[in-house]
Amino acid sequence: MNQRDKPLPMTVLSGFLGAGKTTLVNHLLRHSAGQKIMVLVNDFGELPIDQDLIEAENGDVITLANGCACCSMGGDLYKAFSTALDFTPPPDQLLIEASGVAEPKRIANFAKAEPDLTLNGIVTVIDALNFEEMQSDPRVSDVIKAQISAAHLLLVNKIDRASERQRAEVEAKVREINATAPLVAIANGALASEIFFGPKITPDELPMIDAAHLSHEMQFDRWSYRTEEKIDAEMLRNMLRSLPPSVLRLKGIFCRTDKPGVWTVHKVGSHVDIGPVSRAFNPADTSEFVAIGMQNTNLSQFLDKAFSNLK
Amino acid sequence: MSATTVFSAKKIITMNPARPHVSHVAVRDGKVFATGTLEEIARWGDYTLDETFADKIIMPGLIEGHCHLMAGGIWKYSYVGYQDRVDPDGKSWPGVKTLENVHARLKEAETKLGPDEPLVAWGFDPIFLMDRRLDRNDLDAVSKSRPIAVVHSNFHLMTVNSTALSLANYVADMGVDGIALGADGTPNGELQEMAAMFPIMRRLGINLRELGRTRASIVAFGKVCNRVGVTTAADLINDLPDEDVDEMQDITAAADYPIRLLSLLNGLAQPADETRTRALELKPKSTDKLRLGSVKIVTDGSIQGFTARIRWPHHYNGAPNGIWNIVPEQLNTLVSILHDAGIQMHIHTNGDEAIEAALEALEIAKTKNNRPDILHVLQHCQMADRAQFRKMKKLGVAANLFSNHIFYFGDKHYELTIGPDRALRMDACQSAIDYDVPFTIHSDAPVTPMAPLFTAWCAVNRLTESGRVLGEYEKISVAEALQAITLGAAATLQMDHEVGSIEVGKWADFAILDDDPETIGAENLKNVGIWGTVLAGDKHEIR
Structure with missing residues (x-):
């Protein structure tokens, strides 16, 4: 094994x-x-x-x-x-x-x-x-x-x-x-x-914001978000679960308010998974999220709002 | 000229209606040369009289038409089942009747293990230990450092200790179906179904499929058969790669290997045309003692696991309908392809909806191309109603009924899974007889223990574990049950011209019994003592 x-x-x-x-x-x-x-x-x-x-x-x-x-x-x-x-x-x-x-x-x-x-x-x-x-x-x-x-x-x-x-x-x-x-x-x-596997995001490589990448996929919009603040994992989980189905996939890495270390989150539909990353916390770490959603659904607007409400 | 041996016996039950009982049987070149009185046989010429069985009963070698090679290999692990069992090497394993017994058995097994070996046990059946479920605390009391896994008798559940739980990171509620939780909300050690068991099995190296493939398992399987009077047994699913076939040929060819082994190709492991090609390729690799070329198709799951496909009104307790392993439409295609190529199929169907789908596929295939030379078999066929038996008759399809289920799971079927109406008619041997459907009965060992005379007892008495009669009408007579475990089974394996009765020209394969199953009484059929077997004239006493 x-x-x-x-x-x-x-x-x-x-x-x-x-x-x-x-x-x-x-x-x-x-x-x-x-x-x-x-x-x-x-x-x-x-x-x-x-x-x-x-x-x-x-x-x-x-x-x-x-x-x-x-x-x-x-x-x-x-x-x-x-x-x-x-x-x-x-x-x-x-x-x-x-x-x-x-x-x-x-x-x-x-x-x-x-x-x-x-x-x-x-x-x-x-x-x-x-x-x-x-x-x-x-x-x-x-x-x-x-x-x-x-x-x-x-x-x-x-x-x-x-x-x-x-x-x-x-x-x-x-x-x-x-x-x-x-x-x-x-x-x-x-x-x-x-969309099938989710945006590529690894703990060592912050999510790339590459709007051009999806440009041929006319039906979709991308969104990304960065914050220096630590995040309450349970609030995050509940917020993600309440998002409308126009959010196809969302991934992120973040620092938690209640636990040390670096954490990942990914969401697809009702499935939200939060887990630790097996590497040490780096003081320069920030929390980063990226999502793909349907076009013309005000994706950026409501995601920005939802994430700023986490504080 | 070859030598002739004549065996005398207290009574020989031949299953040949023209001469049902005789006192002597003559064997030449491994075949039955003559039956009758010594005087009649003597007129053929010189012979050697063998009186080993002078006070025994000889009947045709018993045939187990549905079991698995793993029934041999599983004994690598410690047995913790409720019923008394004897392992392939003759060691008695008294059944464990209390959780204290389980503890003692595991403690004893632990002393024989190296420091890094996990402790694995099998055969545990919580149905019989009703006071409470086995949990991780019971196993922690055996060892806190060594991982322990107790596989339940149905192979769909296991209970493990805290050390094993932490190997798989099962430390808190993970929201996974199948990881059972205790009162404190943490995993209590019971794991249900493959997804939950896999992480433990992977880390402890418990690979049940591999277990059946090993040389030791195939050898042990022969011993398991020998102990219960079986001379022909069908291993009902196998991937049969070349290296395994070579090994099986080698093992079965040995003079001391006591059975004829059939091994069926898994029909769902590759596309339909590859299955056809492989089955046709395997058939000529058959020998006198190894038979290949038939195919197994699994359509649904099990009734006790709530995974059988059953028709309206579905499960008695309201559980959702079970699972298909193949889309009915794909089954139609696969069955037609194999049927057209003359390949015999053994189709696993537990629920009546699966039986219906299989019969529909066979009807389509047989309407296009009758092929009366092939007998296809519905395996388990537990929930067939009488209309389905009539259809089997019309289509020329046989059934292998899972009579052991009546004893082991009958109460559960009556109370929980399918309810009284359908439980009382399950494994319907009398209906098979009524409509003249060729049939046999089986154990599916190691799911239930192999012992055709016990299986016959189940079909005759239809008693459940709690003592309920599960359907008076479907009981059959002792004579009919003995027929089912000999000639009936031979027919389903398309070997009834070679084995299944003691008749001139057939293989001299016998079960040697201490008691007479025809007179011991229906209720005692399971207690008939067994001396061993004779295969092609060679004696194989149980060791």
Whole structure:
């Protein structure tokens, strides 16, 4: 067993058959932005990696030229998680592509329980075109419901091929099941890796404010915030939980009023995770936060206000 | 000319209706050469008379149609179950009846460990120790320095001590489903399901799947079978990589390996066409004592774990419906692909909704392409109603019913999981007989202990642990139960032309019994003494 110096962020990608999980995974692998992504596929269909991305296949593990890797779980969760945690070089992100019938909450529990993993959210993809049809099969409707209700981020895919009416109906149905998670419409399984995994932020590298980075993603706005003041972690947690679903992801590092050291926070939907950073406090440390939200939602205005109210 | 050995016995139960009871059986080249009186057999020519079994009962070698190789390897750990058990090497492990017994057993086990070894035990069953749950304090009393993990009999739960909890940083409420909390709000040591158990298992090196793969486990598994009169056993799921197949061929080929072993390929570990290719590749690697080429498909979870897929009105206690391991639509595709290739499938279905989905997939496959040469089997098939048995008959599908569940979990099913209506009809052997569905009964060892005569006792008496009769109608006769654990099982493994009865031309595989199961009385069937077995004419006395 390898000991990691910091926990591996794990994102569960869930969604029913044909929703577009595989296309999204390939998109993320293609645009990994230098992150080493380890994909565990909890399905027995074809390993979902586009042929041109594959560098080598070694037993159950496919490696990609950009340092990413993909491994089939084959129903043996013990082996799969051990493989991911002991993998060299250690990945930066773990992405579990859940099977079409998986209940993502059960998989997410692994990240909550294992000290070497941290839950980076449950993302559920919904097929805008055949959601209604799938939902009408009583054998799987409860599974689809569970996938949607557990999600911290909802992606309605194939939006380019859906009519306005279809889109509105699907969104309304999804909102009946999950009213709080951010909901993003996407086409062809394309979504910026920063939204899927969250803005890149490491304790040694303050968040970069790079508005240009997202400029091609017309639907999104960025926001960032810096303060010299220490922060009350419980107030922060409560404030983050009360933010509207137009805030897609938020990350930060901060100093606490009640405890020493440096802390990280990340939020996706209703999931807020606060944890210590394993490095010593530096007197020059400030608290920094960065968020991505939907455009035209006054993101900066209300986040600035919410954060200044923390004092 | 090969030598002939004639075994005499007090009584030989042949399962051959033309000649159900005889006094002698002749063996040549590992096969049954003749049955009957010594006089009849003598007319074939020279023979050696072996009277070892003169005061024993011989019946066809018993067949366990659903178990796992881990039933051997698990004995690496200390047994702390409620029932008395005998390990593969013949050591008796009296059942632990109180938490004080658990403490004593663990203390004793601890003395045999090196300073850095964790203490791992298995088989614990809280259902039987009702006064209170085992918790970390009980285990801390055994050791405060050594990590301790007690795996429960269903393998879905474990209880660990404080040292193990702190290894995984389980020191406060982490809001994780499955990490149970005590009255003080901190983890009490009980961990439920894989996600919560994984961090401990990873740090203590408890890898249950690996456990079944080791040479020691496969050897021990043979001994487990031998002790209960089993000569053919099916290991119901395996990834079967080449190196494991080579090792299994090697181990089973040894003259002292006492069973014919079937091992089924996991049908959900790779895409459907790869499963087909691999199964076809494995089949010719079969030998007289190792059979490969069939595929296992797991559709749902377990009833006692509330993970079976069950139809309306769902769980008696209102728990949400269980889980699928495969989308029903994908199951249709997989089943058709394997069926068309002539590959036998054993489909795990506990709940009636899973049974329905499996039957639908088989109906689609068989409507396109009948293939009457293959017998597919619904494994567990616990909640099938009579309409589903009629459908099995129409489709030519067999069932392997989990009769041990009646004893071990029957009360829970009646009171909690599925309620009286469906509990009273579960594991419905009589319905299988009514509709002429080929069937057998099983233990799923190590989930419940392997012992086909105990399983037969369950099917005949349908008694739960508390003594309730779980459905009078579905009881079957002793004769029918004996048929189920011999020829019935052989049929589900597509080996009924080779094993399952003592008939000319079949393998000379026998169970050697101290008592006569036909006369000992239905209530005593589980108490029949076992001397050992004969495999292909060779004696394997229990050691």
